[in-house]
Amino acid sequence: MTDSKLNIDRVALEQLLNKRFFYAPSFGIYENVAGLFDFGPTGNALQQNLISLWRQHFVIEEDMLEVDCSIMTPSQVLKTSGHVDKFTDWMCKDTKTGEIFRADHLVEGVLESRIEGDVLARKMADMSVSDGNDKTVATDAASSSKGSNAKKNKKKGGPIVATKLDDSVVEEYRNILAQIDNFDGHGLAGLITKYDIRNPDTGNEVTHPVEFNLMFESNIGPTGHIKGYLRPETAQGQFVNFARLLDFNNQKMPFASAMIGRSFRNEISPRSGLLRVREFTMAEIEHYVDPLRKQHPRFSEAADIKVPLLPGSVQLEGKSQPIVMTIGEAVEKKIIDNQTLGYFLGRIYTYLIIIGIKPELLRFRQHLQNEMAHYACDCWDAEIKTSYGWIECVGCADRSAYDLTVHSNFTGEKLCVRENLSEPRVYEKLVCEPNSRVFGPKLKKAAKPVQEHLASLSADELTSVKNALAKDGKAVVKLSGTTADGEYEITPDMVSIENKTITEHVREYIPNVIEPSFGIGRILYSLIEHSFNVRADDEQRAVLSFKPVVAPFKCLVLPLSGHPSFEKPLLDVARRLRSNGVPARIDDAASASIGRRYARNDELGTPFAITVDFQTADDNTVTLRERDTTKQIRGSVEEIVTLVKDLVSGNTTWDDVLASHQLVNTAAASS
């Protein structure tokens, strides 16, 4: 269990994130609603930096067509996409109090509590500790140490009761937990009955799970008749614009659209901080590709990237150790379905490493057949290891032609590509042609629907009609779902059904879509966990070691003390940094020692600090401190500002700076 979770002091980290306003529950001074979070100045800047890098890495470098579509979506669009019917979770209710649970979370919580109770019982037996009472309620030490949030974070599976279970039962529970995501409503109902799962707080039985749609609903306009949903993903806005985008791209294929924006999911039970929320920022790419040519023109650039893969076949063997191999090898061995999918896995990997995700805490897990949507032909998740376990942060699916097909079918608008063939395609085809002198007059208003029906028949079906006409002298056509439903008799004089030679100069196809989809909040939280350290010499001093390129604030500017002579040079340095586009924070709180001010900015993850001291007045020099090494150098204001700009933009590194500058000898107090 533990080796699938990152071992960090999450309580300390959460306190830091709250204190330094990375994020906090929205509308916290009101009775706040679960699953909504506000990003403070620190979290917001971090998020913006992740988005900027994403835009540079994907949109600009790959020349994607970035769009910005409406969040409010008329219901029919999401009916067509399948979300109105299928975007649901299973919920059940306490039969007496009416309290609502997400069914899989309830089963999970109760079974986990039982396993923990078993572990506790075995431990107590081992220690030969017995107070003559077989069952003991454990004190909820872990949650009470969380401070003020403890009361709100109810233990989801109820109090842990020390009750020994049979080994086989424990094994059974663990098996269920490992595949809890795969149970549908029926399966969950079975588990609830079989294992007598109840509301842990009341002991009451719960109802059979029913489906709950996860979309927020609203009405558009004053009549109340136009139903809308808040989009649950950015993808549909991109799909419905496909024809415009293809046109913008001068009809050239393949190409990609992209969108960064807010999406909404009305989760039954939000939990795990930023990991399961009701409103979140996502970044999605829809790469449109010819289904017959899934090669990628830049594949060679990704082919040599080594990535840790956990293919379906390995998971089915019950293993969780990823295989490290190059993208090129994985595509060649058909572990990854095609070059385009492989190329994007490589690009996703590079992006995550650039922002500071630790490579050893990152893996690509392939979806098993039963996890995938029926239309998907391959899907991989970039999973990042956190203290909550392996978290899906980026999905990368080949969605085939599903989305464009359903929108095109419903609206009647062509969402397809027409390709001029250099060699025309010539083939034989059985074709039904009406004899207009007889066909129309006989069928009257039904003529057009009958003709369309005949044109839509397969070769086999059309052969049956032809045979019937030859044998019986007639054939019956049955229409349904048209404006002229009913049965119509066709006679041989009305149609000719013959093989014809067809010559096509244009190939028309609906592109397949490869969709890398990024949960920005999840990536942000995982990155914070990976960046969280304590000073080697003082466990109380936490540091967020963000890379300069993602750090929320790039440079701290501070005076050695509250001496009034420091104010002018301080403002001058800050102004110069800001007008160079370097976000700089001043920390001149005279009440705090310089050591304490360094420490609190270490908690913001600020990589550099410029200090104005008494020497500044003499020679206009300042010191520059780097967060992780705590080493300092000295230089003129001009030089140091330029240096910081170069450090932040990646034009130079701190190692280079150290190699070319003399260290300042700092007293312990100011390090």
Added chain:
Amino acid sequence: MTDSKLNIDRVALEQLLNKRFFYAPSFGIYENVAGLFDFGPTGNALQQNLISLWRQHFVIEEDMLEVDCSIMTPSQVLKTSGHVDKFTDWMCKDTKTGEIFRADHLVEGVLESRIEGDVLARKMADMSVSDGNDKTVATDAASSSKGSNAKKNKKKGGPIVATKLDDSVVEEYRNILAQIDNFDGHGLAGLITKYDIRNPDTGNEVTHPVEFNLMFESNIGPTGHIKGYLRPETAQGQFVNFARLLDFNNQKMPFASAMIGRSFRNEISPRSGLLRVREFTMAEIEHYVDPLRKQHPRFSEAADIKVPLLPGSVQLEGKSQPIVMTIGEAVEKKIIDNQTLGYFLGRIYTYLIIIGIKPELLRFRQHLQNEMAHYACDCWDAEIKTSYGWIECVGCADRSAYDLTVHSNFTGEKLCVRENLSEPRVYEKLVCEPNSRVFGPKLKKAAKPVQEHLASLSADELTSVKNALAKDGKAVVKLSGTTADGEYEITPDMVSIENKTITEHVREYIPNVIEPSFGIGRILYSLIEHSFNVRADDEQRAVLSFKPVVAPFKCLVLPLSGHPSFEKPLLDVARRLRSNGVPARIDDAASASIGRRYARNDELGTPFAITVDFQTADDNTVTLRERDTTKQIRGSVEEIVTLVKDLVSGNTTWDDVLASHQLVNTAAASS
């Protein structure tokens, strides 16, 4: 009328914006819903650039605390802020068909049609044209020339009927139209009755106007019991976080928070393209300031900026010609209420000029007393002149302490600043102190509420109590809205009411808020109108002359023709630009001449174009063309890429480039 509107060919512009996918109605392949727009690659990039510049100009240079709060807002927050009760428009219905109108738009449309009918009638009389028929229905030439949108854009006031009106009636109508925004429901009802305003399409009467709340409503969570609204502005999320933000700022005042994000207004009748929509991106600053010290530390930087002002006093004189003066002078003369408000007007002006708004098409209009919220003490709109008239694009209001006060009162959370006074404040105050031996035992459970009531009395009220006790030997306290409502008798033994000397070391105050609020979509649309030109030598060739810093795509890369040898250098140039962060588009459509490709990228507003030609293979040089001058120079790939990077970042200008390079002699066809 016409001189208040920018004279451009809006039909041509709209066709260009649609063709080049700046934006388009959302979900256009479905039956689309009014007031929702998708930004295509061009519009999105333009919007992103406006946002980046905004962030640099305000957030970074002014060290504002940018946050990112939830869109979904629990209803109580917006009940407290006043939006649930007051954020409404007036709507009325056709009494027979039920068709819904925004009441002010209906009145406006009908009166405008009548005035146009009058103009037409007078014109016909002048021309002595008469077909013996007094009333003539004009052909709707203007709207049919709009092409495919004509059917959807119904003439809002009905067909124009040539009917002469009395001069005094025309005058009356014009007066109403000039102040249509100032009528409430009662006033609009009066107009509808007095002028017999009907549904122009059916001739039916309309109902009295009723209030319609403009917020989109939804339910949060699975119970359906938690009502939420989509935020109508970003401000409230900032206000409720005030205490956290002050803390983050180390308790230092003044400071500002800022947010860029989506907001929603369920408009009754969206219209005028991006100008009145249901979902939009806004950027808001909340600057928190001591009500006693509204000076601004950087005021001197804004004091010399000359701005066109239209103060309330000038408007009341019926004038519309702005006064041009410096911010410093306007604040000194109290035309602008205070330094901080003035400083922000200056910064807003600078921002709008930087992005390319034409200074002669920009003015600051002060709200009249009856336009302002009751709590606001001064408010100015930055209005930009467009073909729709003067459009409010930025509001800048002094909201006093209203918002923080109401949220604080409702939640009981202190949203205030505690300032340590250097000199303690000493004053006399009448104070009521309970005698604890008698007070508690006599009043029992009511003791605390009665004591709180007494403490809340004003000096005059407390004096009355003191007098009653002295005269009658008793006083009656009446509680309401407490846990112990009722009347309670107080006797002299229970309290002592005496003057005391109070010494305060801390001053506690609720800050005032200065709020610059930017409608990004409106600014974007206005900027497009200001950038729209046609080539002097060819009116059919439209150009969007965006400054390089806001242009959606910075550089076009194209081959002289479809010759295969151009492909490699083409990709090389594009790759180099993109990895330098310069968004570059390739246009290698072999079917289009180079002139046509230049032209279509002029329509995207792309300022620079690099062309690969036959000479490139020989000496690795390319040409660089600038959009507005259409002049070209030649240089090595490396030099030109660096030059473009510098041009885009503002490190150099095209004039500088022309001064130091020889012009390429271009054939007419390729200009």
